[in-house]
Amino acid sequence: MKNGISLSGLSEFVHEVKQDGKEAQASYGVQLDWQSGTRSQVTALAMQLGRHRLAREFQWTIDEPRPLLGQNHGPNPQEVLLSGLGGCLLVAYAVGASVLGIQLEKLQIQVRGNLDLRGFLGVEEQVPVAFQEIEYQVHLAGDGSREQFEHLHRQVERQSPNRMSLAQGVPLRGHLTIEKRL
Amino acid sequence: MKSQPRSIHGDPRAQTPGSGASWCNRLQRRRLAGPALGENLRNGGASTLCVHAGTMEDATTGAVGTPIFQNSTFVLGSESYQAVEQGFARDRFLYSRYGNPNQWAVQEKLAALEGAESSLVFSSGMAAIAATVLALLEPGGHLLTSTDLYGGSYNFFQEELANMGRSVSFVDPRKLKGMEAAIRPNTELIFVELLSNPLLKVADLPALAALASRHRLRLVVDATFVSPIGCRPLEHGADLVVHSASKYLNGHSDLIAGAAIGSRKLVDRIWQRMLVFGSSLDPHACFLLERGLKTLALRMEAHHRNAFQVASFLQTHPKVRRVLFPGLESHPDFALAKGLLSRVGGMITFEIDGTDEQALALVQALKLPTEATSLGGVESLVSLPFNTSHAAFTAAQREAMGIRPGCVRLSVGIEDPADLIGDLNQALESALASHSELA
Incomplete structure (x- = not known):
C-alpha cells in the first residue's frame, strides 16, 4: 500500500459517508486527572464513530518544565496543543499525497508558537493571553511534481480539521461542578 | 457464473480508487458485495442457493461444479501489483492465504445463504471467532458475552483476551436489564450463541440487536447449532454471524473449518486479521465444505x-x-x-x-x-x-x-x-x- 494507507479503504469510506452522513460523525474526548503540582494524567475516552463506539486505550502525562514550577514528567500543554495541530496536518499530507498518487519519501513538520506569559500571569493588561502566532514548516520529498506538492499544501490548509479549528476558532464552553469534599 | 479467460485474476467488478484524484471526495471506488468472479445468485429458496450459489464454472473445460484450485500462488501482473499498492488485494488472486477461487466459491454460497454481502472461511470455527472478535474489539475494549458458552469460546475470552488488552464480562443474555447494567463506556461488542451449548437456550436476537443499537455496540451471533436454514441472524439485527463450519454447514464430520459472514465493510476488517493470523482455509477443505453445503437444506x-x-x-x-x-x-x-x-x-x-x-x-x-x-x-x-x-x-x-x-x-x-x-x-x-x- 502506497505510504501505508489503503486508498481503496479510504475511497470506500468516502462513498459510504456520501450515502450516509451519520457514518462520518466522530466524537472525541479526553479526561485529565490532576496528579500533583502541574502534572496531569490524560486518558483518551471512548470515541464514537458513526453508529458505533471505539474503545481507546491511551494514556499520557502532561507537565510543566521545572523553571515553570513543574516536575517535567511530560510534554507541556502548549507542546500537546502544537502536536495536535501537527499530527492532524501530517494525516492530511499523507492522505492527500496518497490520493494524488505521490510516493512520499519524507514528511516532516515543525510547529512553533510564541506565548508572552505576562498574559497568563495577568501582569500586563495589554499583552494577549493567547498565542501571538503559530507557524509550521513542512518538509516534503517524494515522486510528486512541484505543482502537485503545492496543490497538496493548499488542500491541507483547507481540509485539516485541527488547523481550521485553530485558524477560525470554535465555540468553547466550560462548565463547573463543585463536588463534595472527600 | 461463467468465467472467461481474462487478464484480470480476480473480481472483474472491482474498481480502482482512481489514484491521481485532487482530493478524497474525487475517489471512485465503492464497496461491493463479494469478492466474487461475477454476479452471484442471491435470490431463491434455500435449497436452490445451497446447490447453485457461488459455484464457479470453468469456461475453458466446461467442468460442472467448482474445480479444485490446489495452488498456493497465482501469476502476477500489473493488475495484481496495482491491487496491492492501492489496497484492494482482497479482490485479486495473489496467494491462497489472501484468497483462492475455492474460498471465494464457498464464501459466496455462505453469503447467499445468510443473506449477506460477504463472507470469509477459516481453518476452524475458533479461528473465525478469534479473528472476528479481535477485529471488532479494539485494545482497551470490553466484550459482553454469555455465561452459557462453548468451552473453546469461553477459554479464548476468559484466558486470552486479557493478555491482548481487552476485557470481558459474562452475563445471562436472557436478562436484558443485567446485560444493560454490564455495559461500560468502553464496551464495543456483544457475542452470543443463537442456540446455547449445551442447554439450547435461545438468544432473543431482536431484543439483543435493539440493546446493541441503543448503546452503539455491535452484535456477533454464533449460529453454529442452527445454520442459515434455521435462522438468518443478520435479518434479526446481528452485525455478523460466525459458524464452526465443521458442524452442520459441512455436515459430514470430515473437516475443520469456520466462517464469518456479514457486511463487506466488517468482513474486510476481519480479512485483515485473518491475513496476519494466517488462519485461511485450504482449497481442498473449501471444496469439501462447498460440496457439503449443497445438501444443507435437505x-x-x-x-x-x-x-x-x-x-x-x-x-x-x-x-x-x-x-x-x-x-x-x-x-x-x-x-x-x-x-x-x-x-x-x-x-x-x-x-x-x-x-x-x-x-x-x-x-x-x-x-x-x-x-x-x-x-x-x-x-x-x-x-x-x-x-x-x-x-x-x-x-x-x-x-x-x-x-x-x-x-x-x-x-x-x-x-x-x-x-x-x-x-x-x-x-x-x-x-x-x-x-x-x-x-
Missing part, C-alpha cells in the same frame, strides 16, 4: 424431523428426568424459538435420572450414536458436557449454568429415527439397570 430438514421424534420419545421415558429441545413445548424457550427459528436443528440435551457415571455408561451402551465430541454430522454423535465441551468449568460452575449431573448432549443424525429410538431405549435400560444392581 440435511437440516432430516435432522430437525429426527430430533423432534427422538426428543418426543425421550420426554416420555421414565428414566429421563428432563429433555431440552426447543422444538418441544416443554422447552422454556419454545415460544421464542417458534418465532425466531424456522428449523430448530438436530441438537437434544437430556438428563437421565442418574449420575455423570451412569450417563457415561449410557453413552457407551449406545450402538448407533458415536461417542464423540462435535455435532452436526450425518451420523448421530453423543457426548457428555462434563468431560468434553464443559470440562474447563468446575462442577459448581456447570451446576450454576444449569448443567446438572447426568446431562447428555445428543446430535441427532439423519439415520432412520426408529433405529435411533430403539437404540436409545435399550441403552437407557441397560445403563440405568446396571446401576440399580450395583446399588
Whole structure:
C-alpha cells in the first residue's frame, strides 16, 4: 500500500459517508486527572464513530518544565496543543499525497508558537493571553511534481480539521461542578 | 457464473480508487458485495442457493461444479501489483492465504445463504471467532458475552483476551436489564450463541440487536447449532454471524473449518486479521465444505424431523428426568424459538435420572450414536458436557449454568429415527439397570 494507507479503504469510506452522513460523525474526548503540582494524567475516552463506539486505550502525562514550577514528567500543554495541530496536518499530507498518487519519501513538520506569559500571569493588561502566532514548516520529498506538492499544501490548509479549528476558532464552553469534599 | 479467460485474476467488478484524484471526495471506488468472479445468485429458496450459489464454472473445460484450485500462488501482473499498492488485494488472486477461487466459491454460497454481502472461511470455527472478535474489539475494549458458552469460546475470552488488552464480562443474555447494567463506556461488542451449548437456550436476537443499537455496540451471533436454514441472524439485527463450519454447514464430520459472514465493510476488517493470523482455509477443505453445503437444506430438514421424534420419545421415558429441545413445548424457550427459528436443528440435551457415571455408561451402551465430541454430522454423535465441551468449568460452575449431573448432549443424525429410538431405549435400560444392581 502506497505510504501505508489503503486508498481503496479510504475511497470506500468516502462513498459510504456520501450515502450516509451519520457514518462520518466522530466524537472525541479526553479526561485529565490532576496528579500533583502541574502534572496531569490524560486518558483518551471512548470515541464514537458513526453508529458505533471505539474503545481507546491511551494514556499520557502532561507537565510543566521545572523553571515553570513543574516536575517535567511530560510534554507541556502548549507542546500537546502544537502536536495536535501537527499530527492532524501530517494525516492530511499523507492522505492527500496518497490520493494524488505521490510516493512520499519524507514528511516532516515543525510547529512553533510564541506565548508572552505576562498574559497568563495577568501582569500586563495589554499583552494577549493567547498565542501571538503559530507557524509550521513542512518538509516534503517524494515522486510528486512541484505543482502537485503545492496543490497538496493548499488542500491541507483547507481540509485539516485541527488547523481550521485553530485558524477560525470554535465555540468553547466550560462548565463547573463543585463536588463534595472527600 | 461463467468465467472467461481474462487478464484480470480476480473480481472483474472491482474498481480502482482512481489514484491521481485532487482530493478524497474525487475517489471512485465503492464497496461491493463479494469478492466474487461475477454476479452471484442471491435470490431463491434455500435449497436452490445451497446447490447453485457461488459455484464457479470453468469456461475453458466446461467442468460442472467448482474445480479444485490446489495452488498456493497465482501469476502476477500489473493488475495484481496495482491491487496491492492501492489496497484492494482482497479482490485479486495473489496467494491462497489472501484468497483462492475455492474460498471465494464457498464464501459466496455462505453469503447467499445468510443473506449477506460477504463472507470469509477459516481453518476452524475458533479461528473465525478469534479473528472476528479481535477485529471488532479494539485494545482497551470490553466484550459482553454469555455465561452459557462453548468451552473453546469461553477459554479464548476468559484466558486470552486479557493478555491482548481487552476485557470481558459474562452475563445471562436472557436478562436484558443485567446485560444493560454490564455495559461500560468502553464496551464495543456483544457475542452470543443463537442456540446455547449445551442447554439450547435461545438468544432473543431482536431484543439483543435493539440493546446493541441503543448503546452503539455491535452484535456477533454464533449460529453454529442452527445454520442459515434455521435462522438468518443478520435479518434479526446481528452485525455478523460466525459458524464452526465443521458442524452442520459441512455436515459430514470430515473437516475443520469456520466462517464469518456479514457486511463487506466488517468482513474486510476481519480479512485483515485473518491475513496476519494466517488462519485461511485450504482449497481442498473449501471444496469439501462447498460440496457439503449443497445438501444443507435437505440435511437440516432430516435432522430437525429426527430430533423432534427422538426428543418426543425421550420426554416420555421414565428414566429421563428432563429433555431440552426447543422444538418441544416443554422447552422454556419454545415460544421464542417458534418465532425466531424456522428449523430448530438436530441438537437434544437430556438428563437421565442418574449420575455423570451412569450417563457415561449410557453413552457407551449406545450402538448407533458415536461417542464423540462435535455435532452436526450425518451420523448421530453423543457426548457428555462434563468431560468434553464443559470440562474447563468446575462442577459448581456447570451446576450454576444449569448443567446438572447426568446431562447428555445428543446430535441427532439423519439415520432412520426408529433405529435411533430403539437404540436409545435399550441403552437407557441397560445403563440405568446396571446401576440399580450395583446399588
